[in-house]
Amino acid sequence: MTSLDPRTAPGPDTGGEARRRSELGAFLRRRRERVGPAEVGLPEGTRRRTPGLRREEVAQLSGIGVAWYTWLEQGRRINPSVQVLDAIARTLKLDRTERDHLYRLAGVPSVPLDAPATAPGPPGQQAILDALTPLPATLVTARYDVLAYNEAYAALDPGLTLLPPGDRNVLWHLFTAEERLQPLVEWEREVSFMVAQLRAEFGYRMRDAAWTGFVRRLSEASPRFAEMWARHEVAAPAARVKSFWTVDGERLGLRATGFAATADPGTRMWVYTPEDADTERLLGELVGRLRSSGPAALLERGARSGGGRQDGAG
Known part of the structure; x- marks a missing residue:
């Protein structure tokens, strides 16, 4: 790879793969900026104009040519091997x-690029959700399209459930609704984690037009989403403790x-269990008021009461 001549580098994509390669380049740049020289045994120096590692440092530490790595970040039509991707991942300290x-963006054949289109859950899901109340x-x-929910969830986030069924998307709600309709206490932390997922x-x-269209529309509607999206952070779903505001x-x-x-691996049932007795009591009261x-x-009663929030929605 070190013998490749930049003057003969393959040009950028002009077809359907252009978006994938552009995403790959942006992801590599963001991850490179995140790793400090000291983390990989390099001196910090005093002449660095950008954060993180330089391209040539990533290439050297990964055992590949500088020009070849540069082409990866530029979205050139090259096909890195699994071994090369592994080396880059180690250098950039990527988690699983x-x-x-990274593999998906690089088009590694062993990693599927497309997933089946999401469909509504099988019959019986609503009965399961209802049986979980008061959770x-x-x-x-x-x-983050909401396919179904129970009464306790409606009491937890009534603003979302008042939307028309086709507009019930958690992220759209969190980025575009007015502050009094925002249920999350640690808004910035939780929403950035969701964007990474x-x-x-x-x-x-x-390659899914519905997904690319959703990201485009939400980016246009919310500069904060656009900024988080541009970070190219990724995360896997995980159980976590979250704090919510009640309407009061x-x-x-x-x-x-x-x-x-089981019907669609991309769809999940999320169940929220109280962390303390006060939360359990308040949830029970909210469900009763909702009914x-x-x-x-x-929501109207909560607005009239003025609430007691001390933190904004982010």
Whole structure:
């Protein structure tokens, strides 16, 4: 690879693979900027104009030619081997999710580029969700489209459930709804993690017009989403403790646990279990109020009370 001449480098893509290679280049640049020289045994120096490693340093540490690595970041039509990708992944200190994402973007044949289109869950899912009340539970696609939910989830996030069924997308709601409709306490932390999961899933679906259109529309609607998306961070779904605001400004501590749906591996059932007795009590009260008045009245009553939030929605 070190013998390749940059003057004869393959040109950029002009066909359907251009987007994938452009994503690969951007992902490599972002990950390279994240690794400090000291982390890989190099001196910091005083003449660095950009954060992280230089291209030539990544190439040297990975045992590949500088020109060849540069072409990868430029989106040139070259086909890296698994061995080369492994070396780059080690140099850039990628975790397992990031490494899988790198393989997909590089078009490694052993990693599927496309996933089946998401379909609604099989009959019976709603009955399972309903049986979980008073635990909030919802069925969500890899793109965060909400397919189904139970009463406890509606009490937890009434603003989302008031949207028309086709518009019920968790990320769209979190990035575009007004602050009083935002349920998350640690908004920045949780939403950035969700965007990283979306980016990892997007690696499978870059040829899917529905996915590319969704990302484009949300980027246009929310500069904050566009900024997070441009970080090229990737993450895998994980159980985690999340804090939610009630409509009255009370804080709930809930552990979110996801279960893959057998009909579509990209769809998960998320179940939220209380972390303490106060959360369990407040959830029960919210469900009772939802049943007696509905989600719109629940929100209106919360707005009239003024709530007690001390943090914004990010």
